[in-house]
Amino acid sequence: MSSPATPPAPPARARYWATWFFGGLALWLATVVVTYRTGNSNLVPTIVLLGSFLVPASFVVWAHERYGADIGTDRITACFAAGGLMGVLGASLLEYYLLSDSVWVYAGVGLIEEAVKAWALVMLTRRIPASGLRHGLVLGATVGFGFAAFETAGYAFNAVLTEQGLSLRDLVSTEILRGVLAPVGHGLWTAILGGVLFRERRNNRFVLTPTVLLTYLGVSALHALWDSSHGIAAWIVSRVTEPGRNRPALDLGFLPHPTENQVWLFTVLSTTALALVAWVGLLWLLWLVRSARRAGHPTGPQPPYDPARPPTPPGWGGPPRRLPPPGR
Incomplete structure (x- = not known):
């Protein structure tokens, strides 16, 4: 008597994000080494682009293949490239005309940048039949990471230009720091709002409900605290170590002629502030996902689009609906 046939194993889920990240990292490192050895300044733009887009794009690929496989790649690409560019252009214009140097400048930056990212997300997704927490998290994070990539490219370009000429060390250190912090910055804040x-x-x-408005104000506050962490740390250090001297509040993150102890205290305080803001954002994201699970909505990785498969609920909190295949 023959034994029953063993059912075929399910196909392994592709992990393109790992190929994208480690392949891109190898190319970035190779470009840095070659530029350092040869002094060829023509390679500097390659370092800027690879280093700025490596981590944000890798996270977008991971989120898409794991939680947004039923969202067309054309939408993901549009949200990352067009959404990120629309965000940085809109933020640059509004900050130029509306903000001035003051104690509250970072609050204005947070409100403006989170608003333009939300606007870009709404404009790029207003015609697609998608709803629910999961779709919003994936698409919002995609716009946020696109914004972060273009913004990092600008910071990296400014870092490489010094009075002594091109500084490869400043360029590399800027991209490493911003790459490490990218997952808990723009991508996280816009994912929550999205x-x-x-x-x-x-x-x-899209409906502007009190919940949406409060979420926007909340992520804007996290953004403002993140940007002002250095200024707050500098102000605390000046008050603790030199209480008799009158310094302006939030001295733009600078301590004139700091001592070794002041530098150490400033580093501890600013790093702790960034960690606290990131922790609050991650807890907020976790709370949203757990709330959806308690409500009985699907939360696991999603299969790619298949016309033969019956519709399944695409979002954490949205009605059962399947997106059309990319291009429709």
Whole structure:
């Protein structure tokens, strides 16, 4: 008597994000080494582009293949490239005309940048039949990471230009630091706001509810605290170590002629502030996902689009609906 046939194993889930990240990292390191050895300044733009887009793009690929496989790659690409560019252009214009140097400048930056990223997300996704927390998290994070990539490219370009000429060390250190911090910055904040925007969406229309407004103000506050962490740390150090001297509040992150102890205290305080802001953002994201699970909505990795498969709920909190294949 023959034994029953063993059912075929399910196909392994592709992990393109790992190929993208480690392949891109190898190319970036090779470009840095070759530039250092040869002094060929023509390779500097390659370092800027590879280093700026490596981590944000890798996270977008990971989120898409794991939680947004039913979202077309054309939408992901548009949200990353067009959304990120629309965000940095809109933020640059608004900050130029609306902000001036003051104690509250970082609050204005947070409000403006989170608003333009949300606007870009709404403009690029307003016609697609998607709703629910999961779709919002993936698409929001994609816009946020696109914004972060273009912004990092600008910071890297400024870092490489010094009075002594091109500084490869400043360029590399800037890209490493911003790459490490990228997952808990723009991508996280816009993912949270995007998730709530899509969760509150009704009949394929975005709705400005009190929950959406409070979420926007909350992520803007996290953004402002993140940007002002250095200034707050410098102000605390000046008050603790030199209480008799009158310094302006939030001295733009600078301590004139700092001592070794002041530098150490400033580093500890600014790093702790960044860690706390990141921790709050991650807890907020985790709370959103767990709330959706308690409500009984699907939360696991999503299969790619298959016309033969019956529709499944695409979002954490949205009605059962399947997106059309890319290009429609």
